[in-house]
Amino acid sequence: MNKSVVNYQLQDQLGIITINNPPVNALSHPVRAGLTEALEQAASDASSAVLIICEGRTFIAGADITEFGKTPQPPHLPDVIEAIESFSKPVVAALHGNALGGGLEVALAAHYRCAIASTKLGLPEVKLGLLPGAGGTQRLPRVVGVEAALDMMTSGAPINASKALDLGLIDKVLEGELETAAIDYAMALIAEGATVRPTSHRVAAVPEASDYYDQYLKKIERKSRGQIAPGYIVELVELSTRTDITAGQAVERERFMACRNSPQASAMQHVFFFYFATSKLPDIPSDTPILPVESVAVIGAGTMGGGIAMCLANAGVPVILVETKQEFLDRGMGVIKGNYATSVKRGRFSQAQADSFLANFSGTTNYADIANVDVVIEAVFENMDVKKEVFAKLDQACKPSCILATNTSYLDVDEIAGATNRPEQVIGAHFFSPANVMKLLEVVRAAKTSPQVVQTFMKLAKKIGKIAVAVRVCNGFVGNRMLKGYGRQAQLCLLEGASPEQVDSAMQDWGMAMGPIAVGDLAGLDIGYRSRRDQGIESRSVKESTLADTLVEMERLGQKSGSGYYRYDPETRQRQNDPAVESLIDEVAATWNVERRELSKDEIVERLVLSLINEGAAILQEGIAARPSDIDIVYLNGYGFPAWRGGPMFYADTLGLSVVVEKLQALQSSTGDACWTPSPLLIELAEAGKPLTSLN
Numbered sequence: 162m163n164k165s166v167v168n169y170q171l172q173d174q175l176g177i178i179t180i181n182n183p184p185v186n187a188l189s190h191p192v193r194a195g196l197t198e199a200l201e202q203a204a205s206d207a208s209s210a211v212l213i214i215c216e217g218r219t220f221i222a223g224a225d226i227t228e229f230g231k232t233p234q235p236p237h238l239p240d241v242i243e244a245i246e247s248f249s250k251p252v253v254a255a256l257h258g259n260a261l262g263g264g265l266e267v268a269l270a271a272h273y274r275c276a277i278a279s280t281k282l283g284l285p286e287v288k289l290g291l292l293p294g295a296g297g298t299q300r301l302p303r304v305v306g307v308e309a310a311l312d313m314m315t316s317g318a319p320i321n322a323s324k325a326l327d328l329g330l331i332d333k334v335l336e337g338e339l340e341t342a343a344i345d346y347a348m349a350l351i352a353e354g355a356t357v358r359p360t361s362h363r364v365a366a367v368p369e370a371s372d373y374y375d376q377y378l379k380k381i382e383r384k385s386r387g388q389i390a391p392g393y394i395v396e397l398v399e400l401s402t403r404t405d406i407t408a409g410q411a412v413e414r415e416r417f418m419a420c421r422n423s424p425q426a427s428a429m430q431h432v433f434f435f436y437f438a439t440s441k442l443p444d445i446p447s448d449t450p451i452l453p454v455e456s457v458a459v460i461g462a463g464t465m466g467g468g469i470a471m472c473l474a475n476a477g478v479p480v481i482l483v484e485t486k487q488e489f490l491d492r493g494m495g496v497i498k499g500n501y502a503t504s505v506k507r508g509r510f511s512q513a514q515a516d517s518f519l520a521n522f523s524g525t526t527n528y529a530d531i532a533n534v535d536v537v538i539e540a541v542f543e544n545m546d547v548k549k550e551v552f553a554k555l556d557q558a559c560k561p562s563c564i565l566a567t568n569t570s571y572l573d574v575d576e577i578a579g580a581t582n583r584p585e586q587v588i589g590a591h592f593f594s595p596a597n598v599m600k601l602l603e604v605v606r607a608a609k610t611s612p613q614v615v616q617t618f619m620k621l622a623k624k625i626g627k628i629a630v631a632v633r634v635c636n637g638f639v640g641n642r643m644l645k646g647y648g649r650q651a652q653l654c655l656l657e658g659a660s661p662e663q664v665d666s667a668m669q670d671w672g673m674a675m676g677p678i679a680v681g682d683l684a685g686l687d688i689g690y691r692s693r694r695d696q697g698i699e700s701r702s703v704k705e706s707t708l709a710d711t712l713v714e715m716e717r718l719g720q721k722s723g724s725g726y727y728r729y730d731p732e733t734r735q736r737q738n739d740p741a742v743e744s745l746i747d748e749v750a751a752t753w754n755v756e757r758r759e760l761s762k763d764e765i766v767e768r769l770v771l772s773l774i775n776e777g778a779a780i781l782q783e784g785i786a787a788r789p790s791d792i793d794i795v796y797l798n799g800y801g802f803p804a805w806r807g808g809p810m811f812y813a814d815t816l817g818l819s820v821v822v823e824k825l826q827a828l829q830s831s832t833g834d835a836c837w838t839p840s841p842l843l844i845e846l847a848e849a850g851k852p853l854t855s856l857n
């Protein structure tokens with residue numbers, strides 16, 4: 162047995178198998194081999210029961226991602242799991258941290274399960290384009306019932322220990338220190354003569370409604386659009402109610418292999434793998450010492466400031482909100498309190514949790530009150546003069562070690578840093594709206610930002626639950642810069658003949674969470690309008706923004722005003738096509754001498770996606786993003802790009818870069834539009850026969 166990874170010891174009548182495979186006790190080959198050997202040892206010794214427990218921060222968090230794509234080495238996980246379930250003495254699994262994927266499948270094969278209260282349990286395989294492949298689809302419904310099993314497996318979302326107890330997924334919530342409590346529980350089971358209890362001998366109840374599974378598929382249609390695995394999961398859960406585990410697992414294996422060999426699984430595993438890479442910066446050693454962050458000030462209690470402050474408060478960081486007037490502070494705090502009240506009503510937080518978050522807030526209109534904070538995040542109006550004035554004041558008011566961050570969407574962070582005497586302490590922190598919900602954070606490294614400040618911010622981002630991607634300064638950074646060309650193509654498609662509905666459904670059917678026109682209405686058309694005026698662009702002076710400018714001047718600001726590109730039902734907020742907008746598009750097209758024609762879905766998708774790819778490549782070449790996968794992570798987490806397509810850069814590789822370059826050149830010659838000039842990086846890689854992912 163590999164002693165360092167899996168250890169076995171007999172303590173009184175209990176055989177204890179301890180897994181120690183940091184950081185997350187993944188089911189690497191030595192763990193599978195060690196578990197098998199430990200079980201063999203326990204089979205022939207004086208133990209009356211066996212306990213499986215893990216050292217470190219977590220129970221088994223799943224298969225080992227570093228083994229993905231490699232030839233699997235025996236013992237295979239389903240065999241290890243079968244050995245646990247068919248073991249002749251009771252097996253108890255003691256969970257803590259995360260019991261995910263193959264980790265939960267191991268636990269499901271044990272005869273008894275206990276967990277400490279903070280444990281998270283889940284089968285997240287669907288997020289990797291897979292389904293649970295080691296009996297999970299057959300055992301989970303037998304333990305928690307069809308509905309809960311479907312919910313857990315089709316969403317991939319974990320549940321907490323108290324929910325797991327309610328569902329019967331665990332038998333006991335442990336109190337006190339893990340090992341002691343788990344041993345006590347296992348010894349009590351021995352004392353009461355507990356016997357083996359194979360999960361596969363249990364039977365899941367058949368749902369009453371005859372169309373139950375069709376209804377369930379309908380329910381998850383929107384979220385699982387385009388993905389293979391969720392449909393298979395529903396099929397396999399149904400199977401678990403009417404067949405034995407051997408037959409069920411045989412079909413599970415087939416479906417698992419079909420998923421594993423699909424391009425979706427490669428795309429989603431690419432994302433998963435590189436999700437961990439984003440926090441590692443190629444030029445900053447990961448052991449760079451970070452600065453302590455005990456308290457944060459947020460300047461501006463508006464839409465973004467309020468959301469950012471909530472993220473900090475929820476993570477236990479005391480936050481001081483700073484506004485220009487008490488009334489604005491009160492208004493901001495009012496919105497925050499309202500948000501917490503809604504969360505409590507919806508059961509997201511308990512009242513006690515919401516109260517404890519609110520206790521982390523204080524407010525001021527006086528910069529002297531933030532002299533001692535460790536970090537400031539500025540979220541005032543998007544205007545360079547205002548930002549510079551605020552940063553000059555912060556430079557005066559805050560202690561020298563304080564990090565000054567700006568949440569600007571587009572402005573030059575170097576110029577903002579220039580308003581201070583500490584440019585090495587200035588950084589961009591581009592949160593996405595709503596900031597307390599959206600996971601993405603672009604950490605913008607300005608020319609002089611010190612590595613220590615970058616590293617501190619990356620760690621702070623993780624602490625507050627964000628997926629941080631480090632980027633460099635340019636207009637719009639990675640996400641919004643790429644969005645500009647994408648949005649421009651959407652507008653040109655409208656003028657050339659497509660309706661808002663056609664553009665949106667083309668992109669949504671392709672997999673985007675929302676179409677670009679509907680996104681505009683959701684965000685508010687006035688934001689772009691104001692930003693164009695701030696940049697000195699005259700209203701209706703640019704072809705691709707004439708329609709948007711006109712709508713804003715008609716007071717059609719999007720959803721918030723009841724109409725924009727679409728009309729919104731005041732009751733249901735359901736969008737409706739608006740003939741008035743169709744006529745307006747005709748007029749605008751005529752003004753710009755654009756002849757309207759029929760546009761195919763494929764043309765719309767191709768133009769919008771190619772524009773993302775070409776700009777993404779330019780961003781890479783300029784070093785704005787360090788890796789193609791960083792761009793993919795930005796698009797998946799901030800812009801609703803379908804995970805099963807892997808992100809725009811990964812998707813470019815699946816098309817083939819020479820095909821991408823040919824298509825760009827064809828568009829360039831047919832339209833004469835400079836935006837289609839292929840990025841030199843794409844040409845270089847296509848000529849060398851290399852994919853973009855070779856740069857990861």
Ligand code: 3HC
Nearest residue numbers: 184185187222223224225226259261262263285293294437
């Ligand atoms: N295999 C190998 N390494 C893993 C891993 C895995 N499954 N999951 C995480 N790690 C590594 C990360 O790369 C990271 O390494 P680093 O320290 O060198 O950067 C380290 O563990 C810590 O990861 P996090 O920073 O994410 O740590 P957290 O404590 O914040 O989160 C976690 C821990 C919740 C376990 C999170 O890492 C996670 O969600 N991991 C993925 C879990 C998962 O999806 N498992 C299912 C795999 S599929 C499967 O089991 C198939 C089966 O059905 C056959």
Ligand code: NAI
Nearest residue numbers: 461462463464465466483484485540541542543569570594
């Ligand atoms: P907002 O208008 O909702 O809030 C700005 C707040 O700043 C107001 O409450 C205002 O009173 C306050 N303020 C103005 N000057 C101040 C000063 N000198 N000191 C203290 N407070 C001051 O604006 P929003 O939408 O929150 O945007 C803020 C920043 O976040 C902008 O830079 C914007 O570009 C950026 N951003 C906005 C996103 C969005 O979707 N709204 C997304 C990402 C970034």
